[in-house]
Amino acid sequence: MVLKLYGVSYASGGTGLVAMVLAEKQVPFELVPIDIDNGEQKRPDHVAKNPFGQVPVIDDDGFVLYEGRAICRYLAEKYADQGAPLIPGNLRDKALFEQAASVEYSNFFPQVVKVAMESVIKKDQGLPVDETVLGEELVKLSAVLDEFTLADLFHLCFAPSGIRQGGPDFIAGRGPNVTRWWSEITSRPTWVKLWEEGIKSIGV
Template sequence: MVLKLYGVSYASGGTGLVAMVLAEKQVPFELIPIDIDNGEQKRPDHVAKNPFGQVPVIDDDGFVLYEGRAICRYLAEKYTDQGTPLIPSNLRDKALFEQAASVEYSSSFPQVAKVAMENVIKKDQGLPVDEAVLGEELAKLSTVLDIYEIILGKQRFVAGNEFTLADLFHLCFVPSGIRQGGPDFMARRGPNVTRWWTEITSRPTWG
């Protein structure tokens, strides 16, 4: 049975993240489009798969799983010996991966989400953008990336010298969330962040 991915029909957010992991792992899948603009994610048949009424969700031969990062970890570990290794097997390397993944979730992603809420979501809803708030949140994001600059000055990727899910997680929301800063917002950081961002967005499975 081909794995089913329930999500948006465009490469964005958690759906795009899971699709990229599937591509990195060379796993065929069937995309089941969910029209979130019209509230299909809140229909009873979808809520039966994800009680929070959100996407993405996978159905892997009857095994149903929701939450993008959890899905990615599941796929990376199920297909350990296939495609790109995305989670280290060595205990200490895995600990460094979990450290980097935690930083993305607790420090980077929340800040990107705040920028997106002010700039992207408000615009999509036809609401006025508070430029002062947006500028403040972009400045806070820049502060986070200043720390990344230090980290990436010592290693190639966020968890060490190998590409992992921790790097890939940054592609979930950053490209759309920082639209206000321009398409090259990340590439206009320090040289280490620029190098890292250019490398991970140049992967054949991205874009």
């Protein structure tokens, strides 16, 4: 049975993150589109898979798992011997990976979400953007970005849409390590393809 990915069809949020890991690991999967704009994620059949009524969710031959980062870790461990090595095997290197992942989730992710909520999501919904709030959140995000030097796929969850609001010089002004980091993760062929074409079933 081919793995099923329940989520949105565009490369953003947790679904985009899981789709990139699947692509990096060359794992066939079937996308089961969930129309979150119309609340399909809150329907009883989906809530039975994720009690919080959210996406993404995977069904791997009867094993149902939700929460994007947990799914990514599961896939990276299950398919450790194929595709790109996403989680180090060495104990100390793995500890550093978990450290970076924790920093991303605790410090980077909350700021990116705030920027995306105030700019991208409000614009999509036709709501006025509070430029003062947006400016304040971009300053906070700028300070957080200066702390990162490692390429970490978890940063791709909301970063492309959130950081874009800072203008073309936003990343360039963060310093050489951040510029290199951003260029490396956003130029990977798997991400470019997902960003340009959206998420589609592969190998089925």
